[in-house]
Amino acid sequence: MKLPLSIIATGKALPSERLLSSDLDARLGLQTGTVAKKSGIQWRYFASAEQTQSQLAAEALQDACQHHGIDTNSIDLLICASAIPEQVLPNTASAVIQAAGLKNGLAAFDVNASCISFMTALFQAAALLQTKVYRRIAIVSAEIASRGLNWDDAESSFIFGDGAAAVIVEAGDGIAACVAQRLEVHPVGRTFCQIKAGGTQRNPRMGLLETDHYFQMQGKPVFKLASQLLPAFIHNLFSDLPYTFHEVDWVVPHQASHLSMEHLKNRLGLDSQKIIDIYATHGNQVAASMPMALHELYRSGKTQSGQKVLLIGTAAGFAMGGMVLSL
């Protein structure tokens, strides 16, 4: 497979409030360093009550456009790739068009593959660019995880952060391409990470608890399932490529947890210098983590034409996604 795909711009937005893990120690009456040690996080960003997901998405899009001199009117498809919506109906895409001042009548929709929504949308964008119906596609992932955190649950409340990242793509000259893609959903892990409310199963008519609105996570079973499935998944992702997992130049993982980042280095044996690791200063930003890390790689100026980039992540569902880009 070789689907032409050129990343022409990236951008990000972080809310102004920065929560230090050491501040959280003080707030919870813990010994200084406890939260950082447990979570692997120094700080993460939290949205204020006035900020909306669509505003964060708009800021990330504007950052991408301004930094790369792109007229927002030249975008002809917007894909919102967040795990959690701003409201259940209509989709978040319509709110982002409004917040970002994009043109009326723009084609837009939401894609949801929980934490790997960005990668899923990026592959759709590559396929849609081939139809020539759309020539310039913006993908934006925006999350305000802080509004679904249960502060009685250390495991999740210590690690999630807010933010948004945007990526703009075109077919390009055919040299840069998506050369491999894989998406797997294993429902055996469907209840390991969930928010029960927000749909047809938990609501005033069916019964609804306050905790149904909160993110619930069983980190250990997720990690165990991911560890079991990842070797075969990676093998299959690279099966048609003339190089191995270890020969890629950059690895852009979903920033799931301290353990998951360490796993890539220690168990899978990846050179840590290749791994874009923004976890300690951002936390897990749900679907915004991967495009945020990709943005940091691009903005660093370290990428070169011909390099190979691996996007890889696990997600609630339980889902796994991987993509190999040739720059």
Add this chain to the structure above:
Amino acid sequence: MKLPLSIIATGKALPSERLLSSDLDARLGLQTGTVAKKSGIQWRYFASAEQTQSQLAAEALQDACQHHGIDTNSIDLLICASAIPEQVLPNTASAVIQAAGLKNGLAAFDVNASCISFMTALFQAAALLQTKVYRRIAIVSAEIASRGLNWDDAESSFIFGDGAAAVIVEAGDGIAACVAQRLEVHPVGRTFCQIKAGGTQRNPRMGLLETDHYFQMQGKPVFKLASQLLPAFIHNLFSDLPYTFHEVDWVVPHQASHLSMEHLKNRLGLDSQKIIDIYATHGNQVAASMPMALHELYRSGKTQSGQKVLLIGTAAGFAMGGMVLSL
């Protein structure tokens, strides 16, 4: 544009409870015929408290597979195209894999363009089939609108119904194709139809009212906006085709309302025999309406190779979508 696209199977599922508009008259103390006259509906279907969206989706998928002799294991991508999810995290696709007993590790994600999610997913499927990464794609739309109805609001509570429909597609031999597609989002109408809860804006942390869980609709502004925008939209949809809107063989509209169905016949001047109208016996089934109507067309046995089918609909957002298929 000519994207190979062959519909190889369709299926549907309706919940067992049938609500007659005349029963609703009695329940609300209205003169017999009032609800039917106001809504244009004779009956619609409501899910029981035990039924889930993913079960309905699974039944529709199984109907499609059984009727057409398709092994569910031969499906290699599942797209869930509903407006409302079963729960906010993870996506509905993972629940459908489980409910339908589809294979572990199947590729799957959700697409949300509110009431025109099915059409949006169908176009993505056509584009994804071209990559040859997926060869057989199932799209399923399942809705349990009844759980979000506010019985104090006649306008919406009189018209929405539950149900699910599934469509399975392949690239085929290249004769059957998608020959036109258009999607427009006009956020000026973003608050005309909405459910405010379920996301980051209305929740226990931000404030949440019971009514935030209910579907809120302003039918007149929606209809006015749709009427204004539709002529140009249809003109643009057909601009590259060698035939006009009036020359298609079948029209499969979103079954939005009595008024919207009448509009197609009276204002836009379509021959009513071409229009698949299941509104009076199903109501507005949100995103499931369009694949349900498409299923009824296919199951009728009336379609012939070479015929032209127009899918068209409006949606919360405010969005408009259109697609022309050549069979």
